[in-house]
Amino acid sequence: MPAGIHSPSRPNTSQLVPFWRARLAERGLSPATIEHFAITPRGDGWQYPVHPALDATRWKAFDSTATPKYLWLPHKPDAVRFYNVDGTLRDAVALVGGILWLASGEPDVWALWEGGVRNTTCLFDGETRRMPPWFAPELTRLGVRVLHLAPDRDRAGMRFVIQVSRAVSHTPIRVITHHLPFPPRSKGDVGRLLVNVGAARLRTTLEGLPAYEAVFEPIPPDERPTVVQRPLPHLFPNRDDLYEAWCVEVVEPAAVRAWGISPPDARGFSKNFRCPFHDDRHPSAGWSYETHGIHCFACGYHDAREVAEQLGLPSWESYRAGQGAE
Numbered sequence: 009m010p011a012g013i014h015s016p017s018r019p020n021t022s023q024l025v026p027f028w029r030a031r032l033a034e035r036g037l038s039p040a041t042i043e044h045f046a047i048t049p050r051g052d053g054w055q056y057p058v059h060p061a062l063d064a065t066r067w068k069a070f071d072s073t074a075t076p077k078y079l080w081l082p083h084k085p086d087a088v089r090f091y092n093v094d095g096t097l098r099d100a101v102a103l104v105g106g107i108l109w110l111a112s113g114e115p116d117v118w119a120l121w122e123g124g125v126r127n128t129t130c131l132f133d134g135e136t137r138r139m140p141p142w143f144a145p146e147l148t149r150l151g152v153r154v155l156h157l158a159p160d161r162d163r164a165g166m167r168f169v170i171q172v173s174r175a176v177s178h179t180p181i182r183v184i185t186h187h188l189p190f191p192p193r194s195k196g197d198v199g200r201l202l203v204n205v206g207a208a209r210l211r212t213t214l215e216g217l218p219a220y221e222a223v224f225e226p227i228p229p230d231e232r233p234t235v236v237q238r239p240l241p242h243l244f245p246n247r248d249d250l251y252e253a254w255c256v257e258v259v260e261p262a263a264v265r266a267w268g269i270s271p272p273d274a275r276g277f278s279k280n281f282r283c284p285f286h287d288d289r290h291p292s293a294g295w296s297y298e299t300h301g302i303h304c305f306a307c308g309y310h311d312a313r314e315v316a317e318q319l320g321l322p323s324w325e326s327y328r329a330g331q332g333a334e
């Protein structure tokens with residue numbers, strides 16, 4: 009059928025689409041993407057190759073709450089590295105000057121691909137707790153200079169940022185994290201973003217998300233590991249003097265009062281306090297007087313916009329409008 013032509017009398021094709029394909033279509037994946045990743049049905053899930061040189065295939069259950077959720081068939085090969093279905097990952101990274109999107113799992117790689125992001129891969133343990141020893145050397149071999157992450161907005165996602173930052177801390181590789189537009193601890197991920205905004209807008213939406221450089225900070229052995237997430241000013245279209253004024257005059261004083269935040273130390277951080285964004289039993293959060301936000305080692309960075317929303321303060325948009333700016 010020619011593109012764009014739909015007969016009004018065409019039959020309801022939903023009866024003709026196999027279940028395994030329908031489930032992928034629900035995730036916003038097109039037939040071309042399904043074909044690229046050579047995804048086929050097997051039992052109650054999908055199976056797909058991971059690298060042209062590896063015989064083993066990977067299997068994922070249709071139902072994300074199923075156990076097991078993923079399997080190796082017949083078993084995990086020793087030589088497995090990053091997800092690289094056609095072996096062209098190095099070329100895809102070179103094409104964009106050394107940028108790699110490290111997704112949280114295979115479905116996020118499929119979603120990114122659908123959105124036109126070709127320089128993407130994942131580890132097969134998803135947001136793993138321990139990085140494999142080959143992680144940094146393999147990134148270097150792939151020519152990666154900058155790693156982009158859009159982690160799930162939960163503890164596992166934050167832990168992933170810490171692990172990745174730590175693993176590359178002795179290399180020149182930079183780690184940029186992006187805040188997905190979902191509430192903390194929600195199930196929102198890149199796959200949901202694809203469904204929400206559509207393939208045509210996925211890449212620009214991702215690139216427009218607030219971005220932070222995650223820098224792993226060596227810490228004394230008795231403290232828990234953390235990363236400092238520094239906002240990247242050039243990626244903030246609105247981060248100008250007026251935004252700074254809103255942070256300093258509206259958000260920060262209200263936060264300091266509401267949560268009893270202590271004054272800044274030499275590095276511009278408060279003493280730790282209980283994080284208002286998760287059920288925090290022990291003080292996990294620090295206020296940055298430099299970035300005007302909360303760095304929580306359990307649930308990540310919360311910028312002034314999130315803090316304002318949490319405290320019911322006038323939003324940045326309304327403040328800006330009130331100042332006569334547009």
Ligand SMILES: [Zn+2]
Nearest residue numbers: 283286304307
């Ligand atoms: Zn928190």
